[in-house]
Amino acid sequence: MTTLASAITTPDPAALEEWLDETPDRGDRERQLRELATPDRTRLVAALQPQLADRLLAVIEPRTAANLLTSASPATAAGLLAALDSDIAADILRELPESTAVALIGALPPARALVLNGLLSWPPDSAAAHMVPEALVISKDQDVDSALRQLREQTAAAPVDSLAAAYVYVVDDDRRLLGVVSLQHLVLAAPGTPVTDLTETDIITVTADTDEEVAARTLTDNRLAALPVIDENSTLLGVITADVAADIVEDETTEDAERQGGSEPLDVPYLDASPVRLWRKRVIWLLVLFIAEAYTGTVLRYFEDELDAVVSLAFFIPLLVGTGGNTGTQITTTLVRAASTGEVGLRDLRKVLPKELSAAVMISATMAAVGLVRAWTLGVGWPVMITVSISLAAIVLWSALVASILPLLLTKTRIDPAVVSAPMIATIVDGTGLLIYFMIAKAIIPELGQ
Structure with missing residues (x-):
């Protein structure tokens, strides 16, 4: 080879x-x-x-x-x-x-x-920055014969991308977009047919300053080969092609995956990234998570006396906070992906919340039963066993509630929901989960209720 x-x-x-x-x-x-x-x-x-x-x-x-x-x-x-x-x-x-x-x-x-x-x-993240300006255009006053002659002249002067050439755009003298005709229909039409007879006026477009990901999703959702880009006066500026849209979606998916891992996007291929760039992209999130995680220590210090009174409570802390973090991560991963594709938004919260909480109820019951068995095997006594079981159920439900709302809320505020990374959800649930655990323990274990 x-x-x-x-x-x-x-x-x-x-x-x-x-x-x-x-x-x-x-x-x-x-x-x-x-x-x-x-x-x-x-x-x-x-x-x-x-x-x-x-x-x-x-x-x-x-x-x-x-x-x-x-x-x-x-x-x-x-x-x-x-x-x-x-x-x-x-x-x-x-x-x-x-x-x-x-x-x-x-x-x-x-x-x-x-x-x-x-x-x-144009800004690099705008639709206009990724368009092909050489779109095929004809006039609404032409017939098929003159339109095809004009297209031959256009492509001879400036070759056109094969995907961009899938459609021919009908414009006026100021290049304002009036309609679209597929090149296939134009070629196969009977000689002398007026262009207006073939023109589709219900056109899907994006403006020049539309976010690149929104434009790419618009194209792929409508299964188009190319998507026209216009300005505020409906002037045709160019088209975004399907291959460009696929690259944009791939890049955005990669960025979302990196954010979900608790890191800023590298913006370069991994093998081109220097150790300094890796440090710079990762350290900020790690510092933020470190500061956020610090309140977990504050919670433990606050309940120090309870831990001294019932040492066995400490045995289950990793299990409880880990289960809560894992529950939240599962939900955010699903919802962040759905939100990034436009499948769900804050308006769908009334559908998302019952669905996720119903699933969480079943999961919490399962985890509570398993937690009860695990506590029994350690021989910690019925009060601690019941505390662990109820706490597992409560933490799973709490984690599901937070993880169901936060990504959709961020989408509404136009913040990338991918910032709700797995480490971030785990950090949020760690401290609040411990509060739930110790409050339940104080209510159930006699030694702590005194």
Whole structure:
């Protein structure tokens, strides 16, 4: 099998094309690219022809592609960028130092530079930052024959992404969006058919400043190949394609998973993350959780006399707080995912709460029974056994209540619900669970009620 290192040692471009054919997996390509020494990266960039650049740079991480381009002269790098779709080229430019990006854009043809500068002017997390500006457009006053001639002229002047070309957008003289026609319907329509006869005016759109994840979910939920992006005047700016939406959803899912683990998103591939970046992304949450967890010690200190009077109460503290944390984690993991996809929101609390609390009642009864048996095996006496059993049930129910409300409440306040991480829920339940445990103990155990 051809390796990248061997492919770039030969002057024959076919060797590099063979490596691309034999290495379709994105992860394998990324790994081999990272392993290249600087001289080999320079040779690789020099060997890239426009069609090969599109096959390689368009499917790897933008940061990896940006690192490759820094090994070439501005003229060479600009030539490779010119072969890419505008949205992909913009993503790569965002990963470059500002001075380098400006130099590359300056080496591009003016029309291309104008498009890329327009994309880079939008916030990185907006829909407009990820759109393909080269959408196919026709006029409502045309017939099928003239529309197809115009489309041929458009694609000859500026090739259009295959997914973006799935739809043709009907606009007025000011490029305001009036409707949409599928390219298939346009091609198959009888000659002379007016465009208005084929136009669908009920269009799903997003505005330029729509959050990228919202735009991606809108596209995928409606099973579209492309989604038009408009401004406040309904002017068509471009389209977001299905492959771009899939990348956005994947990135957001990765970020949510990292937050659920109690860490800030790395924002770079893991293998590119330095120890300093790992420290910076993790230490803040750990400090927050450390401070939050400190009140657990305060609770234990407050009930110090109770622990001295009935030492066996301490045997079950890890079991109780662990069960409460695990219960909350199960619920938040499910609800955070449902909230991030728009499946549930605070308006659904009246449905979510009964469902989760009903499940929690059954779980708490099961855990209470198991806890009773465990306490019995330790021979701690009936008062402690009953205390542990009732406390387990109460803590499970309390954890379910907190975990059911908090993610939905954060969604309503436009805070990413993924910040309700597993460690955070466990921390909240630890201290409050101990309060529940000791209050129940004082009510049941005779020695503590005196």
